[in-house]
Amino acid sequence: MSDTEDNGLSLKIVRDATCTFCGCVCDDIDLHVQGHKIVEAKRACVLGTAWFLNHEIEDRPSCLVEGQPAPLADGIERAAQILATARYPLIYGLSDTTCESQRVAVSIGDWIGGLVDTTTSVCHGPSGMAFQNVGEVTATLGEVRNRGDMIIFWGSNPAESHPRHFTKYSLMPKGMFLPNGRKDRTCVVVDVRKTKSAKAADIFIPIKPRKDFEALWTLRALAQDLPLDGDLVERETGVAIAVWQDLMVRMKKARYGVIFFGMGLTMTRGKHANSEALLALTRDMNRYTRFVCKPNRGHGNVTGADNVVSWRTGYPFGVNLARGYPRFNPGEYTASDVLARREADAAMIIASDPMANFSQPAREHLASIPYIAFDPKETPTTRHATVAFNVATYGINVPGTVYRMDDVPIPLRPAFESPLPSDFDVLQGIEKRVRELLGIVPAAAGTG
Amino acid sequence: MPLADSFILIPGRTSKQGVGISEGKFQSGYQEEIHALQMTSHDMQRLGIATGDRVRLISEWGSIEVAVVPSKGDELPVGILFIAYGDLSSRLMGGDTHGSGMPTSKGIDVRLEVMGCPTPKTTG
Numbered sequence: 001m002s003d004t005e006d007n008g009l010s011l012k013i014v015r016d017a018t019c020t021f022c023g024c025v026c027d028d029i030d031l032h033v034q035g036h037k038i039v040e041a042k043r044a045c046v047l048g049t050a051w052f053l054n055h056e057i058e059d060r061p062s063c064l065v066e067g068q069p070a071p072l073a074d075g076i077e078r079a080a081q082i083l084a085t086a087r088y089p090l091i092y093g094l095s096d097t098t099c100e101s102q103r104v105a106v107s108i109g110d111w112i113g114g115l116v117d118t119t120t121s122v123c124h125g126p127s128g129m130a131f132q133n134v135g136e137v138t139a140t141l142g143e144v145r146n147r148g149d150m151i152i153f154w155g156s157n158p159a160e161s162h163p164r165h166f167t168k169y170s171l172m173p174k175g176m177f178l179p180n181g182r183k184d185r186t187c188v189v190v191d192v193r194k195t196k197s198a199k200a201a202d203i204f205i206p207i208k209p210r211k212d213f214e215a216l217w218t219l220r221a222l223a224q225d226l227p228l229d230g231d232l233v234e235r236e237t238g239v240a241i242a243v244w245q246d247l248m249v250r251m252k253k254a255r256y257g258v259i260f261f262g263m264g265l266t267m268t269r270g271k272h273a274n275s276e277a278l279l280a281l282t283r284d285m286n287r288y289t290r291f292v293c294k295p296n297r298g299h300g301n302v303t304g305a306d307n308v309v310s311w312r313t314g315y316p317f318g319v320n321l322a323r324g325y326p327r328f329n330p331g332e333y334t335a336s337d338v339l340a341r342r343e344a345d346a347a348m349i350i351a352s353d354p355m356a357n358f359s360q361p362a363r364e365h366l367a368s369i370p371y372i373a374f375d376p377k378e379t380p381t382t383r384h385a386t387v388a389f390n391v392a393t394y395g396i397n398v399p400g401t402v403y404r405m406d407d408v409p410i411p412l413r414p415a416f417e418s419p420l421p422s423d424f425d426v427l428q429g430i431e432k433r434v435r436e437l438l439g440i441v442p443a444a445a446g447t448g
Numbered sequence: 449m450p451l452a453d454s455f456i457l458i459p460g461r462t463s464k465q466g467v468g469i470s471e472g473k474f475q476s477g478y479q480e481e482i483h484a485l486q487m488t489s490h491d492m493q494r495l496g497i498a499t500g501d502r503v504r505l506i507s508e509w510g511s512i513e514v515a516v517v518p519s520k521g522d523e524l525p526v527g528i529l530f531i532a533y534g535d536l537s538s539r540l541m542g543g544d545t546h547g548s549g550m551p552t553s554k555g556i557d558v559r560l561e562v563m564g565c566p567t568p569k570t571t572g
Contacts, residue, residue, distance in 0.1 A: 021466070021470070022466075046463050046466075046467060047463060047466045047467060047470075050466070050467040050470040050471060051470045053470075054470040054471050054472070055470065117549075121549035121550065122549070122550055122551070122553070125548065125549045125550055126548050126549075126550050129548065157460065157461065160460075160461055160462050160463045160466075161461040161463075161466070163463065192458060192525070192528065192555075193458065193460075193523055193524055193525070193528065193530065194521075194522050194523050194524075195523065206525065209456045209458065209528065209554075209555045210456075210555040263460075263553075263554065264460075264554065266550060267550060267552065267553040267554040267555075268552070268554045268555045269552060269555060271546070271548045271550055271552075272548055298461070317549070318549050330545075330547065330548050330549035330550075331545050331546070331547035331548055331549055332547075334545065334548075334549030334550075335549075336543070336545055336549060336550070336551055337543075337545055337549060340543030340544070341543070353473070356473065356534060356535045356538065357533070357534075357535075357538050358538060358551075359509065359538060359541045359542060359543040359551050360509065360510055360538075360539055360541075360543075361543035362543055363538075377469075377472060377473070378472070378473075378474065379473050380473065380535065
């Protein structure tokens with residue numbers, strides 16, 4: 001069957017389109033497209049449906065300079081001037097665009113000797129630090145689907161953030177070694193709230209806020225049969241030691257355990273220490289049975305951003321290229337920090353919205369420096385930008401590659417062409433002009 | 449002096465907020481979701497708060513004003529508040545990431561001040 005069909009009534013059907021809203025990156029969506037509008041997205045969840053049906057062509061200029069409509073070439077020129085003349089420029093975002101665009105953005109960062117950071121730093125960046133310290137016992141979602149008979153969600157609420165996680169990968173599917181699907185799996189949710197995901201679990205363990213580290217180390221101790229003070233455990237974690245003991249017995253009895261963890265760990269006090277404790281627990285469990293873990297990644301291609309920045313610089317996020325070679329130091333070279341400390345003197349924000357999601361000191365500084373923003377939607381970040389590019393949407397208008405949360409690369413199958421430029425094309429234009437301005441290549445006739 | 453009490457605030461994702469991102473961040477669906485503070489019925493009763501009443505949340509780093517809605521069933525424990533991620537929840541974060549790149553965005557200590565009833569809508 002062809003990927004794209006046209007029934008002759010101006011209704012185009014795109015088979016197996018890829019949804020890039022969340023890290024599940026579902027690539028089995030059938031889109032019904034009329035002109036420049038998707039009218040139906042079969043098999044998409046509530047988030048995917050909203051993603052596909054709300055990205056039509058908006059009647060906005062493709063480029064704004066100082067808030068005024070401008071020719072695209074003028075925007076590219078202004079953006080290149082800002083980046084080429086900055087002393088400590090920041091390139092940030094990248095989790096909602098293709099790997100191809102991410103690659104160009106990193107190149108620009110390299111030419112200008114800037115910082116390259118992605119939304120990973122305010123998502124699973126602490127987990128990225130933990131991977132370097134502990135390692136990751138990992139698996140693809142396909143392995144989870146076919147083998148995982150004990151599924152633990154820790155500080156993660158996929159029922160709201162990844163609505164097809166349960167049905168496509170982790171709980172409901174009948175797998176190669178799980179012929180009865182859900183009946184063959186035990187699901188445990190550990191969280192401070194009884195979330196929608198907790199209601200789908202066999203066991204819900206409500207822990208005290210900010211006590212993940214203590215709870216995970218309790219389990220590490222129990223795995224090794226170390227004696228523990230039950231009163232202290234309950235006082236610290238809010239959960240009776242008998243509950244943790246029961247969980248450990250179940251974990252050891254599992255044939256293939258999986259821990260999916262979320263920002264309940266990484267955004268809470270402890271951060272990378274919390275993720276390290278969970279990774280270490282997973283590693284420990286492999287003395288008794290097979291256990292793996294995966295962070296539940298949020299944005300559609302945040303995993304791609306980790307991969308692209310890693311293969312270009314050796315580090316996944318928060319990379320400083322100012323000395324001509326990459327340096328990595330979260331807290332020093334990460335976007336939130338360099339803005340809150342008022343260090344960056346220019347920025348290029350690609351497909352993210354720090355003006356809505358960063359701390360107030362970081363937002364105030366970003367608003368005070370020249371910056372460039374790319375987004376298919378109008379956001380607080382595009383509204384304040386010196387140069388704002390209204391670009392085509394990846395996956396809906398733009399082809400390319402994205403990475404699912406388990407590091408599996410998946411191709412995009414766009415639904416319709418956009419009259420707007422892709423961020424890839426604009427970034428390539430900026431890269432070319434930056435190289436000219438820096439004297440790396442001669443300026444083309446008519447420029448400079 | 450307004451009635452005040454201490455809580456732990458958990459900002460997080462909701463599917464409504466996710467839908468709102470695609471619909472547009474300046475649209476009513478997204479704005480309503482990120483402006484709604486969820487609280488247990490027990491805490492609402494204890495503080496004399498009705499649905500829609502406005503409260504002020506004050507953290508070490510900032511303050512916001514939001515409307516209260518009751519949390520569903522037993523979703524929240526007493527003493528915990530929930531709000532969808534967004535502009536408002538981020539105003540309560542500090543700039544320091546403690547060497548991690550990540551501001552402390554969940555489990556934020558806040559003081560809650562009851563402000564009173566919502567402003568009545570004008571008609572005509």
